[in-house]
Amino acid sequence: MSLLAVIVPIAVVVAAGYVLARRLPVETRSLSRVTIYLFSPCLVFTALVRIDLARAGGDRLIALIVVHTLVLLALAAAAAAVLRLPREERSGLGLCAVLYNAGNYGLPASLFAFGQEGFRLATVVYVLSAILAYSLGIFLASAGHNSRWRAAGDIFRLPLIYAAAAGLVVGHLGLVVPDALWRPLELMGQAAIPMLLVALGVQLAQAPPAVLGRALWAAGALRLAASPLLTALLVPVFGVTGTAAKVAVLATSMPVAVNAFLLAAQFGTAPVLVASAVFLTTVASFATVSVVLLLLR
Numbered sequence: 001m002s003l004l005a006v007i008v009p010i011a012v013v014v015a016a017g018y019v020l021a022r023r024l025p026v027e028t029r030s031l032s033r034v035t036i037y038l039f040s041p042c043l044v045f046t047a048l049v050r051i052d053l054a055r056a057g058g059d060r061l062i063a064l065i066v067v068h069t070l071v072l073l074a075l076a077a078a079a080a081a082v083l084r085l086p087r088e089e090r091s092g093l094g095l096c097a098v099l100y101n102a103g104n105y106g107l108p109a110s111l112f113a114f115g116q117e118g119f120r121l122a123t124v125v126y127v128l129s130a131i132l133a134y135s136l137g138i139f140l141a142s143a144g145h146n147s148r149w150r151a152a153g154d155i156f157r158l159p160l161i162y163a164a165a166a167g168l169v170v171g172h173l174g175l176v177v178p179d180a181l182w183r184p185l186e187l188m189g190q191a192a193i194p195m196l197l198v199a200l201g202v203q204l205a206q207a208p209p210a211v212l213g214r215a216l217w218a219a220g221a222l223r224l225a226a227s228p229l230l231t232a233l234l235v236p237v238f239g240v241t242g243t244a245a246k247v248a249v250l251a252t253s254m255p256v257a258v259n260a261f262l263l264a265a266q267f268g269t270a271p272v273l274v275a276s277a278v279f280l281t282t283v284a285s286f287a288t289v290s291v292v293l294l295l296l297r
Contacts, residue, residue, distance in 0.1 A: 010105070010282060013194055017201020028206065031199040032265040035192055040262070041163035043189035044130050047103075048167025049177065061121065064238040064248055065128045068231055069098050069136070075226060079218045089215045092270030094140045096219035096277040099260040100227065102129040103193075105285075106251045113293055118247050125251040133259045134160035142267050196258040203265060203275040215270075219256065219277040224288045228253035246296045253292045255281035 020026060076097035080090040100106070103126050110122035138158060170177065177185070231252040235245045256278045264274035 010197060013197040014201040014204070014279065017198035018205045019201075020198070021202040021205035026202050028199055028203050028265050028271070031195065031202060032262050035195045035199065036262055036266050037159060039188050039192035039195055040134075040259070041159045042185045043192040044134065044160060045163040045167040045170075046182075046186050046189045047130065048127060048164060049171045060238045060240050061124055061244055061248060062128060064231070064234055064240055065125055065252075066132075067238075068227075068234055068248075068252060069132055071230060071234075072097050072222065072227055073136075075230075076218075076222055079222065080215075083214050083218060085215055088268075088270045089273055091140050092264055092273045092277075093215055093219055093222075095260040095264060095269070095274055096256045096281075097222040097227070098136065098140075099133050099257040099263075100129060100223060100252065100254040101257045101282070102126040102251050102254055103257075105282075106254045109254070109289060109293075110247050110250060113250060113296070114243050114247060117243050121244050121247040122251050125248065129251075129257070131164050133257065133263075134158070134164055138263060140263075140269075142269075193258075196262055199265065200258055200261050200275055200278055203261060203271060204279055213273075215273055216276055216280065219273070220281050220284065223256050223277070223281050224253065224284060228292055249296060250289070250292055253285075253289055255285040 073094055076094045077090070080093050085093060102122070107119060107122050107126060111119040114121075138160070169175075228249050231249045235241075235248060240248060256274070258278055261271065261274045261278050263269070264271040
């Protein structure tokens with residue numbers, strides 16, 4: 001599978017949402033609510049049930065990704081302070097920095113570059129990014145408008161964190177979900193990605209024309225340049241070697257996740273900035289991810 005084969009389907013679905021919103025009145029918030037309360041929890045649950053984290057990657061890779069996220073969040077906070085961004089954009093920049101497309105982009109890219117072993121290791125990064133998205137990501141999105149205590153509470157007001165916890169428990173205990181329940185959950189989970197991409201296209205169609213700015217450039221630099229470079233620096237510190245090290249660098253070079261826009265739209269936290277960052281980093285990543293792959297070979 002080529003990188004072009006990964007990028008083109010994403011661009012087509014986003015474009016479909018864009019065209020739809022240009023021709024018909026569509027409410028972005030309704031789309032995001034359907035996804036965040038119904039489809040995304042099913043996607044997270046079914047993904048976590050399928051993977052054994054201990055067998056797939058081990059403690060070193062998990063620790064690497066967690067520390068990478070925290071350091072990158074600190075860099076985003078520093079950049080926001082230097083640029084003197086307003087509160088909403090500070091939270092939006094944090095979302096863009098730490099939530100990356102490790103799933104529908106990172107998984108096939110790792111498979112293409114490193115085969116089945118790479119795919120298995122990339123799944124660990126994907127699961128960790130999903131857990132962070134629905135805990136730290138919710139906190140950042142809510143903090144754009146609310147107090148820190150309210151933002152922390154919002155993590156537990158949405159079903160996503162409970163879906164993640166349930167998926168980990170069911171997968172760890174090896175419980176069998178009956179087909180009558182598993183099939184609708186899997187079907188709704190499969191609907192999450194296209195719904196996210198359509199919602200992104202709708203938001204881009206409704207966004208004001210002036211979306212380029214310092215915050216957007218900072219988001220792109222943090223996500224596409226600082227993130228993989230930071231991982232490369234942390235890899236020897238945590239003793240991650242071989243294919244696992246390469247997968248970690250590649251996975252963390254992915255563009256801003258569509259889930260970042262989903263959370264920004266849900267909480268009204270700089271959704272125009274985040275939608276623009278998702279779109280532009282996805283387009284730019286065709287070049288930047290290709291460079292990362294060349295350096296890793």
